[in-house]
Amino acid sequence: MRNDPIGLIDSGVGGLTVLKAIHRRLPAEATVYFGDQQRLPYGPRTKQEVRTFVRQIATFLRRTDRIKLLVIACNTATAAALPALHQELPIPVVGVIAPGAKAAAKVTQTHRIGVIATAGTVNSRSYDRLVRKQDLQNQVTSLACPEFVTLAEANDLTSPHAQQVVTAKLQPLRAAHLDTLILGCTHFPLLQPVIHRAMGPTVHLVDPGVATAQRVATVLTEHQLTRLKTTPPTARYYTTGDGASFERVAQQWLSTAVHVQTVPLTDLTQLDTLEAK
Incomplete structure (x- = not known):
């Protein structure tokens, strides 16, 4: 489990700012990022809607990438979903x-x-x-x-x-x-x-994002989840929106090549339940 990736969730590309801070603070850690661009913005939506979206993506990342820690890299989603996910997920969850x-x-x-x-x-x-x-x-x-x-x-x-x-x-x-x-x-x-x-x-x-990266480092240490492998870490990206536009912004902001996989919303709407603790 220590070598599994850190997962990050955002409504779009904004959480890349948190991802960049995590890459700087924890360069040995693997990461997987999910931008829910098809359903942004989250800001005007109800708390229940946002909480449902975050649950769906968290379930997807746990089943697909076996994430060891979840960062809700979105302020709106943190406000709406963090307390619930603390109770519902068996892995650590960090908000911003x-x-x-x-x-x-x-x-x-x-x-x-x-x-x-x-x-x-x-x-x-x-x-x-x-x-x-x-x-x-x-x-x-x-x-x-x-x-x-x-x-x-x-x-x-x-x-x-x-x-x-x-x-x-x-x-x-x-x-x-x-x-x-x-x-x-x-x-x-x-x-x-x-x-x-x-x-x-x-x-x-x-x-x-900078303070969140420091918090992630602390939580990994507390839970003995710091990555052990000496091989180069991987970075994966998903979006529910336009992959080409996501890649342009991500490559400009992260200064590295980015390949994103598009996830149809139908793949998420079937994932309304989380694995209980």
Whole structure:
């Protein structure tokens, strides 16, 4: 089991930012990534819908790739499904919200923290609770930015159009005098340069993917799941959407050749149950 891969789930390409951080932190580990592009965005969907999608993909990855640990590399899915999957899966499950909240609480100096995310994550108030749990002085201002997911999925990351959209959307947060901004959707680090320009040099951007990779390393050690093989690790990719567009974004972001396998939704909708603990 120690040599089985780490599985990652996201609604699309955004979780590749978490995957990249895991590759950097744990280069010896094999990984398998699943982007559910056919059903994105997850943000406007109900918690029950998102929970069902995550269960289906988790079951697929366990049966197909025998994953040893699952990373819910999507903030919306973490908010909707993490507690349930902790109870239902016999393998460790790591989300992205708690690591990101802790990282933001560590770096803020003024206790004015912003969160940009999907509507589902913002409405869950998960970041608000966890950031304030670290320090009751922390003040959290949240903003739903579904337009940013659209930009990332279209690979429109650095164009003048992308900068215009991001700058206009973030104007309310500039007025909040933040010193820290959590990129509370795993798509958003793909837009980090334009977000940085929009917010200005005094605002520290927190990428929860980096903190999540550290958490994965800790969990692997705690559960004695660190990979033992000395052969080069594998990296596999699945999508329910357009494989060609996924590969373009993945290869640009990961700076390596990527081959993705397309999974029909019918293969997932039959997998509504998880193997119990």
